[in-house]
Amino acid sequence: MTRDDSIAALPLDLDAARTERSGKKRRQGGKADAARAYYDVPMLKASLWKWEIASYFFLGGLSTGAYLLARMAARFGGHKYEDITRAGSYIAAAAVVPCAPLLIHDLGDWTRFHYMLRIFKPKSPMNLGAWTLSGYSGVVFFNAFLQWRKDRAGKKDRAENMHPVSEAEKALQLALDGGGVPLALLLAGYTGVLLSTTATPMWARNPWIGPLFSASAFGTGAAAVGLALEFKDTGDAEPSSREPMRHIAIAARVVEAGCYAGFLHSAGELARPITKGKYAPLNFVGAVGAGLVLSTVLENIPVKSEKTRRALRIGCAVAGLAGGLALRWAMTLGGRVSGTDPDAARKVSARDAQ
Amino acid sequence: MADMLEPYRAVMHLVRPEEIQAIQRDEDGSRAMGFFTDTTLCIGCKACEVACKQWNQLPSDGFKFSGNSYDNTLHLSETTWRHVAFVEQIERGKSQESSRWLMMSDVCKHCEEAPCQEACPTGAILYNEFSDVYIQTDICNGCGYCVVACPFGVIGRSEEDGHTHKCTLCYDRQKGDMKPACAKACPTESIQFGPVEELRVKAKQRVQDLHARGEQEAYLYGAEATDTYSPLNAFFLLTDHPNAYNLPEAPKKPATGMNARYGFSLLAGAALTVLSAVLFARGGRK
Numbered sequence: 001m002t003r004d005d006s007i008a009a010l011p012l013d014l015d016a017a018r019t020e021r022s023g024k025k026r027r028q029g030g031k032a033d034a035a036r037a038y039y040d041v042p043m044l045k046a047s048l049w050k051w052e053i054a055s056y057f058f059l060g061g062l063s064t065g066a067y068l069l070a071r072m073a074a075r076f077g078g079h080k081y082e083d084i085t086r087a088g089s090y091i092a093a094a095a096v097v098p099c100a101p102l103l104i105h106d107l108g109d110w111t112r113f114h115y116m117l118r119i120f121k122p123k124s125p126m127n128l129g130a131w132t133l134s135g136y137s138g139v140v141f142f143n144a145f146l147q148w149r150k151d152r153a154g155k156k157d158r159a160e161n162m163h164p165v166s167e168a169e170k171a172l173q174l175a176l177d178g179g180g181v182p183l184a185l186l187l188a189g190y191t192g193v194l195l196s197t198t199a200t201p202m203w204a205r206n207p208w209i210g211p212l213f214s215a216s217a218f219g220t221g222a223a224a225v226g227l228a229l230e231f232k233d234t235g236d237a238e239p240s241s242r243e244p245m246r247h248i249a250i251a252a253r254v255v256e257a258g259c260y261a262g263f264l265h266s267a268g269e270l271a272r273p274i275t276k277g278k279y280a281p282l283n284f285v286g287a288v289g290a291g292l293v294l295s296t297v298l299e300n301i302p303v304k305s306e307k308t309r310r311a312l313r314i315g316c317a318v319a320g321l322a323g324g325l326a327l328r329w330a331m332t333l334g335g336r337v338s339g340t341d342p343d344a345a346r347k348v349s350a351r352d353a354q
Numbered sequence: 355m356a357d358m359l360e361p362y363r364a365v366m367h368l369v370r371p372e373e374i375q376a377i378q379r380d381e382d383g384s385r386a387m388g389f390f391t392d393t394t395l396c397i398g399c400k401a402c403e404v405a406c407k408q409w410n411q412l413p414s415d416g417f418k419f420s421g422n423s424y425d426n427t428l429h430l431s432e433t434t435w436r437h438v439a440f441v442e443q444i445e446r447g448k449s450q451e452s453s454r455w456l457m458m459s460d461v462c463k464h465c466e467e468a469p470c471q472e473a474c475p476t477g478a479i480l481y482n483e484f485s486d487v488y489i490q491t492d493i494c495n496g497c498g499y500c501v502v503a504c505p506f507g508v509i510g511r512s513e514e515d516g517h518t519h520k521c522t523l524c525y526d527r528q529k530g531d532m533k534p535a536c537a538k539a540c541p542t543e544s545i546q547f548g549p550v551e552e553l554r555v556k557a558k559q560r561v562q563d564l565h566a567r568g569e570q571e572a573y574l575y576g577a578e579a580t581d582t583y584s585p586l587n588a589f590f591l592l593t594d595h596p597n598a599y600n601l602p603e604a605p606k607k608p609a610t611g612m613n614a615r616y617g618f619s620l621l622a623g624a625a626l627t628v629l630s631a632v633l634f635a636r637g638g639r640k
Contacts, residue, residue: 038439038600039422041429044507048498068627077634108496108516115476115495123609126499127475185627189619196615197608198502199469205611210619218626244633251629255622339502346597352582353604 037342044199046339047332052106054332057191058220058325059095059102060133061213064184065221067092067140069248071177080241086147087228088221093144095224096137103133125194132187139180146173189214195335201270201348202338208263209331215259216324219252219291223320230314246299249320257292270344273337274330283330291323386466386485387528388587389537390553391459392560393599394572395544398424398457402436405539409524410435413514423455429600432510435521436461436536441598458590458599459536459545462487462508462521463576467584469608473503485550485587486523494518505583505605523588550587554578557591569593575601582606 070088073081104113116130146169192210195203203209226245264271274283298316303309338344406412412433420426423440430437441456468487471479478493479500489500489509496516500509509520524534532538537547546553554577564572571593576586583605596603 036595036597038441038598039420039425041422041600042507043600043602045431045501045504045510047502048511064623068623069630072627072631073634076631077638080638081634106497108498108511108518109494112476112493112495115478115493116497118493119477121475121477124473124475124499125612126473126497130475181627185620185623188623190616192619193612193615194499197473197612198499199505199507199608200502204608205606205615207611207615207618210615211622214619214623215626218623218630241637244630244637247633248626248630252626255626259622335502342600345507345602349597349602349604349606352606 037346041342042340043342043345044201044339046336047198047200048108049106049332049336051329051333052102054329055325056099056102056106057213057328057332060099060191061188061217061324061328062220062224062321063092063095063099063140064136064188065218065252066095066225067143067180067184067221068188068218069221069225069245070143071181073244075177077244081244083229083232083241084225084245086151087232088225089140089144089147091221091224091228092140096133096140099133100137103130125190125197129187129190129194132183132190136180136183136187139176139183143173143176143180146176185214188217195331198335199345199348200335200339201341201344202267202273202335203331204270204348206263206266208259208266212256212259212263212327215252215256216291216327219249219256220321220324222249222252223295223317223324227314227317227321230310230317249316250296250299253292253296253320260288260292270338270348271334272344273334273341277334277337279330279334279337282326283334286326287323287330289323290319291327295319295323385483386550386587387523387548388464388486388550388553388589389461389523389534390546390548390557390589390591391461392544392546392557392591393456393458394564394569394591394593395542396438396457396459397542397544398438398440398455399541400427400438401539401541402459402536402545403427403434403438405535406436406521407434409527409535410522430460430462430506430508430510430520432512432519435519439599441594443594443598456594456598458592459540460599460601461536461588462523463506463589464521464523464587465584466579466587467607469503469505470500470509472607472609473499475499482525484523484525484528486525486528487520488522488525489518489520491515491517491519503608505602505608521588550585553589557589560591564591580604582610 066088070085073084104110121127189210192213196209295316425440427437437460439458444453478490482488494517511518537545576589
């Protein structure tokens, strides 16, 4: 790339010139950078996204997790996991209901919410997200409707030992899954990509937020389905059909923990709003403490009584859900703090200059 | 064909096809119009701020005292499209000669590849026929994505109407063959308006002249593409580190590496999905 000499002179020659002029070498490093600050005026504009967006990130993620579990259980697990498919389908549809209203409430001009869909612009993560949410919502609602039909017919047919699913319904379900699974995968993680495609120092180009949100989506989806099944009339014993669910939840936590560590490592001191600031408790007690540590501990306490074990399983699921919610809130609201920090903005830019 | 959307247009705020004014982007940038803000000529009179407010009918930002030199405006915002920064460097050396007072009239940079334009989900932000970045306020739905996408912190969302606003580079005046209000009002030609190509030539000459006259620190900010960012159609001549003026040292497009980030997030979700399929399949056979 050809660059003009006068531009390439930055910043090394600046220091040389200054030294020449003042006859005194300037201190290098952090102190010198601080001297170049413009008072304490923020360099960037803070994010306007608040609780609505954080809640949407949580509910949208939870919905995709529940949906993906439901469809995998139906496709690959068969009749043994029917209750997982049923719970997952309904939870996915219920969790997606508040999503669009939350997003609309966050807008500066809610009467123009549909302007998001006046164009298709995949290079804008928000536009892609709006389309994805629209398509996904349609799929999960339809999926829940099919589930409801099956459930209604199921009682009668089971009594008559008949298979209630017609060929047309099978084809429809296949088409729904073919569209729904990719949409769900995109919806689970695009929210993280959306945050990382900004200039906000804590989020800016951090590659871990996307997979972190994807893993948390799966984890919270599994927790919600697990919780729902606990309140099904199966007594206190955990049926063997729940075994895969436990392993999936553990795997989601492992991936989430890994991505979380990656995020902190990659962000370094830019993550300060959630490691030291106002949102540190939300982050460490909520996202890490409840979501990752407490849920793991509760799951592994060895107790004999079935009743206590059931209580622990419920506690584990609730902790997982609380952790997922705390993670989205800490990330979303922490970014607002990060955006007003001129020191963080200068650090990102200095890093990019090298 | 009858317009099927007609009954809904009034309710849904949809424009009719014939109402859409085709704004053709100046693709090769040959007609690009922009600003060259030469901070060595700025005297801090704030005539640009006032002219901008007046012409664009921008509301007052209140009557607040910041204590930061003469700068009570502090930053660009939805209601401030020109902002004069006052950089006092009294402590720079022992002798009075090395003390100086830098002034800089900041403005939207009108990036050649603008992150706000890429981020905008409604298509409200576009490049107009002068290659300037323009927010169509009647399309903006106030999602706030451009606010965080801008690496210079230029754009704000108005509490009044819920839409985002920023410098239009006086699109209306340009259409009438007039200079933008700030450039017109500037008494020292610190703000120069014209075809960007011509401004760049002028600016390079100015840097050379300044160097020849002993002002070794003068350099251009944003006149040409850097390793991390596109050229700016509103670029600056500065005499200190960009941070001194509250500008980023090396602005970078937020979308850099976005596809890879999509890849990572899809990979994490897909891996867990496949794992659950395997676990269900194994459990189902038992």
